[in-house]
């Protein structure tokens with residue numbers, strides 16, 4: 075078993091006996107100690123941290139062999155004791171074995187007899203140690219198994235997916251907490267209830283039973299609607315190592331959010347397609363009549379028609395670039411390059427760019443920007459701000475009939491710098507105002523029917539303003555004009571100084 | 572050639588109305604226009620056209636349908652033939668067919684409609 079020589083303690087009050095035993099045993103390479111009575115033996119035993127075998131006489135002064143057996147077993151319940159005794163006391167020897175000695179050896183004995191008994195004892199001890207190790211090992215395994223089970227149970231109950239397991243007879247053997255939440259009625263049924271009775275969802279039941287009853291292992295999947303939610307259900311057989319089906323496990327994953335996203339996406343795509351299709355159809359028709367001459371010859375009218383077609387094409391291109399910008403913002407691929415910027419000069423540039431357009435329409439475009447009291451610099455992306463202001467001025471000019479005014483003003487309060495674009499145009503109702511920031515929303519009336527646009531301008535404005543932690547306010551009434559105010563944080567405010 | 576026939580074009584796309592107007596005028600029709608459903612009903616009564624061509628998708632998705640139903644209910648306009656033009660068929664999975672109750676129109680045409688095709692339809696219905 076080990077390289078270490080076995081250690082033996084010989085206890086006898088006769089020195090001849092002690093030394094005789096020592097010689098015999100030492101010759102066999104055992105490590106031998108001796109003691110002259112029970113008391114001394116006990117002390118040596120304690121001091122040495124145990125012996126493999128203790129050979130002891132019964133009758134000794136101070137403490138006899140009987141008492142030594144008991145005392146030793148208190149210290150080490152596996153201690154092995156061999157009793158040496160004379161014929162006359164053979165009954166006592168039998169008594170000693172009953173008390174825990176593993177054997178006795180009657181006096182007088184030959185060296186071989188002694189060695190035989192010692193070897194028996196050592197074998198016994200080795201077996202005992204091994205058995206003990208095995209016992210401990212088994213207990214540890216059992217503990218581990220119990221722990222593993224509680225661990226997997228915990229994991230199972232923490233899962234957000236619902237898990238349902240049925241056995242070969244279609245009876246419920248396991249369901250986790252999520253499943254009980256998804257199917258509260260099932261949670262009330264006792265364990266081992268037939269799934270057909272416990273689950274009032276025929277599609278789920280048939281899916282599970284299909285797997286249980288299949289001849290060859292199959293994995294079945296299905297989308298199920300439970301209340302307001304949609305679940306992706308996957309059912310698979312639970313197999314024995316031999317390949318035999320023990321039952322089935324069904325996992326229910328909530329895919330409601332994914333579904334909603336899918337619907338929103340396809341709605342968006344069809345909306346974009348529609349927005350592209352109408353102007354394209356108009357451009358197509360315009361080109362068509364000019365090329366075929368189906369509307370007769372009228373060069374001036376044709377020129378005007380081409381002009382409108384060109385405008386529509388430009389609008390389409392704007393739509394596409396607005397879409398790209400919006401997508402970039404939404405997917406996080408759009409980063410602001412915020413820097414110290416002067417709102418006044420950005421607004422002035424934009425207004426200048428619109429002077430011609432406004433004059434063409436006979437709309438007065440006026441800019442109010444006090445150079446006397448300069449506005450605090452803002453922390454903003456100049457291109458984004460340009461885009462914001464351009465969209466507001468563009469709308470104001472577009473939605474103001476001939477002879478009207480557009481007034482642009484810049485002011486600030488130290489925390490925010492603000493640009494207000496006010497027009498005397500067609501205005502809008504409160505219901506319309508609530509929707510103008512929606513993608514593609516355009517107010518439809520006799521006036522706007524003649525105004526090209528995509529309905530994405532203000533959507534983009536709102537996103538850009540939000541990205542700057544700014545705010546946008548709208549004041550408008552039908553026929554009374556509109557005022558759009560965008561406030562952007564100043565450098566001082568944005569940097570907390 | 573008898574008297575001039577009048578066609579009312581109802582569509583929120585002013586450019587498309589202008590194109591169709593040019594084609595139909597060139598072939599001897601008189602044209603009236605309206606750019607929204609409600610205005611379409613007013614124009615139908617005021618102009619007493621011989622035919623109405625209307626787009627389904629206006630301000631709201633149902634504006635064209637609402638107008639068609641209103642026109643067929645009104646004593647003054649119920650006799651006027653109606654052509655509906657729309658791209659609805661391509662965006663919804665089911666097909667529209669003229670239906671006395673829900674879709675009381677005489678012809679249902681899909682957008683985009685070539686100017687020539689519209690001209691043929693109008694000429695066919697007014698001959």
Ligand SMILES: Nc1ncnc2c1ncn2[C@@H]1O[C@H](COP(=O)(O)OP(=O)(O)OP(=O)(O)O)[C@@H](O)[C@H]1O
Nearest residue numbers: 469470473501510516517527528529530531532556
């Ligand atoms: N100053 C305004 N006065 C009246 N109505 C306005 C004004 N600004 C916006 N609107 C209404 O809000 C709608 C949405 O505006 P938005 O700028 O998003 O789109 P658009 O101008 O139609 O198209 P785009 O700017 O993308 O070319 C407009 O169609 C219009 O009906």
Ligand SMILES: [Mg+2]
Nearest residue numbers: 469527531532
């Ligand atoms: Mg706009």
